Amino acid sequence: MSVATSHHISRYYDYYRDKEIVFTKANLKSLRIDPRQIYLKSNGGQWPCIINSSSLQQAKVIIGTSSGIYTTVQKNRSAPISIRYCFFDQNNEPIQFSVNCTVIDIKPFQDSNELALVTLSFTQRPPDDLILRIGEFIEVNENFQNRKEERIAINDNSLRLLSIAKEESYIFITGVPRKCILKDISFGGAKAMLVGIPKFLENKAVDLRLFFIDTNEKISLPGVIKNSDFLPGRKDISIVHIEFIPDEIPMTYKFHINSYITSYQKQLIQNQINNKAAEEKAEAAAAAKKAAAEQKTADAQAVAAQQAAANPTAAN
Secondary structure, eight states: OOHHHHHHHHHHHHHHTTOOEEEHHHHHHHHHBBBGGGGETTTTEEEEEEEEEEEEEEEEEETTHHHHHHHHHHHHSSSOEEEEEEEEEETTTEEEEEEEEEEEEEEEEESSEEEEEEEEESSSOHHHHHHHHHHHHHHHHHHHHHSSOOOOOSSSSHHHHHOOOOOOEEEETTTEEEEEEEEESSEEEEOOOOOOOHHTTTTTTEEEEEEEEEEEEEEEEEEEEEEEEEEOOSSSSSEEEEEEEEOOOOHHHHHHHHHHHHHHHHHHHHHHHHHHHHHHHHHHHHHHHHHHHHHHHHHHHHHHHHHHOOOOOOOO
């Protein structure tokens, strides 16, 4: 594991250990969790459960009151127990690991006699895979809320870092596809250039399509053209400003935008560190040179003083 990734994991754990994610259908999909492969293990047996939520310190699961695990934890709250998570990687290969826990609460789920909600507290720091998944998910959503309008200019470098194949794309306006050229994008919207008259484009419902190379995934970004202007010097091409519909922005898109923003920030910080180190090195070299010159002058003066002392007549 790289140093950068280790740093990310430590930061995620320090910042987000108490934050809880509720596993809605959309969140399960975004986190690439296989809910059918989540199990509770205890005393040599394992039982399927429904994961309700998780933080980096505890998890809440739903179990049947007729299951063996329910009987086990009801009889002995201190019985050794673990929860097995199952994620998919980029190649759709399963990543499975278990986290040792203690039971801290059992109660009926939504007043049901057949289901119980069990709260589990992790007995140690969870595996890095869980920290990375949950930490990144929380970070993405926080940045989505706080940095929604931060624009990313589209150029060769940003396209590469965003894993977008090219600046040319398609935008569907009232269901009709049109070619467009991306100018910039953000968590909350995009600016694009296309053939059209501004007054006939404003307030139109649109659907911007993007293709990400790294995940081989086509995504749809529904939105509205909030304003439009002619491209300077042209009367047939418009620059449109699109505002995405927040609840319909795919997590894949959010992850890519967040990755670019955090990578760009890291690069800026690294550049600042490198510049400071270069300045300190230059200052140290200048100080050493000055000290050497002063020492040389002092040595010359000492030699002259010795010669004067040895030959006072010459000095007179």
